[in-house]
Amino acid sequence: MAERAMSTxxxxxxxxxxxxxxxxxxxVLKTAGCEVLGAADGLQALQFVRNTRFDLVYLDIxxxxxxxxxxxxxxxxxxxxxxxxxxxxxxxxxxxxDAIRLGxxxxxxxxxxPDVLVARTRVILEEQKIERRKRELREExxxxxxxxxxxxxxxxxxxxxxxxxxxxxDRFLKRGDFVLDLQARxxxxxxxxxxxxxxxxxxxxxxxxxxxxxxxxxxxVTEAQGYAVEQSxxxxxxxxxIHILRQAINVPKNVPGYILNVRGIGYRLLVS
Numbered sequence: 001m002a003e004r005a006m007s008t009x010x011x012x013x014x015x016x017x018x019x020x021x022x023x024x025x026x027x028v029l030k031t032a033g034c035e036v037l038g039a040a041d042g043l044q045a046l047q048f049v050r051n052t053r054f055d056l057v058y059l060d061i062x063x064x065x066x067x068x069x070x071x072x073x074x075x076x077x078x079x080x081x082x083x084x085x086x087x088x089x090x091x092x093x094x095x096x097x098d099a100i101r102l103g104x105x106x107x108x109x110x111x112x113x114p115d116v117l118v119a120r121t122r123v124i125l126e127e128q129k130i131e132r133r134k135r136e137l138r139e140e141x142x143x144x145x146x147x148x149x150x151x152x153x154x155x156x157x158x159x160x161x162x163x164x165x166x167x168x169x170d171r172f173l174k175r176g177d178f179v180l181d182l183q184a185r186x187x188x189x190x191x192x193x194x195x196x197x198x199x200x201x202x203x204x205x206x207x208x209x210x211x212x213x214x215x216x217x218x219x220x221v222t223e224a225q226g227y228a229v230e231q232s233x234x235x236x237x238x239x240x241x242i243h244i245l246r247q248a249i250n251v252p253k254n255v256p257g258y259i260l261n262v263r264g265i266g267y268r269l270l271v272s
Contacts, residue, residue, distance in 0.1 A: 042066030
């Protein structure tokens with residue numbers, strides 16, 4: 001499998017059948033320091049993914065031949081850790097919901113704002129870099145522990161077993177009925193594990209950290225997704241991810257919801 005050059009920010013695949021847009025976005029990301037490859041359809045894209053180690057994929061929902069959702073489903077099955085962000089030509093909530101259920105990381109609405117594209121790319125690639133380093137450190141630690149156990153077994157004066165690392169007090173964030181495991185990126189509500197995509201978890205975490213205060217749209221997007229957008233764009237992004245959160249929480253209709261709209265401002269998490 002081909003590797004990226006070590007000097008680049010990351011290796012990005014852009015899958016879109018609109019050649020001018022594909023070339024334009026490629027130039028934008030190359031200028032930002034990424035190595036970029038473009039694919040015009042789903043079949044070509046899957047061939048690239050299977051032969052090259054990418055850090056991030058941008059995928060148009062509407063592709064000729066194999067649909068974008070089918071490509072997403074295949075990538076998710078074969079490469080579950082590879083983040084995929086969707087392009088859509090319209091703010092179709094149902095298409096976005098279908099994609100999130102299939103494992104998409106996020107979505108961007110065309111026309112693509114170059115600044116937003118670069119900002120989102122940098123955030124995702126930095127997260128990937130951190131996760132890779134964490135995996136490396138866990139593997140190194142496991143190897144060291146195994147070596148120490150082997151030495152202790154061989155030694156007449158056996159070395160004491162290294163105790164497991166204690167859980168840090170700041171690993172869990174508790175707000176009302178919610179408990180967020182910030183290390184495992186898992187949320188529970190009254191002992192029920194919520195099935196949340198990564199971005200929806202990030203929105204819940206921001207709401208929980210600010211609770212019981214309201215969080216405005218722009219703060220929500222900036223803290224949850226790592227980039228700033230205008231008020232109108234922030235409102236639409238927040239509305240979509242809050243919808244995902246509310247679906248996951250899934251309280252009965254006759255029970256007050258946990259996430260309240262604060263008209264004209266943003267959202268607030270009920271914690272009492």
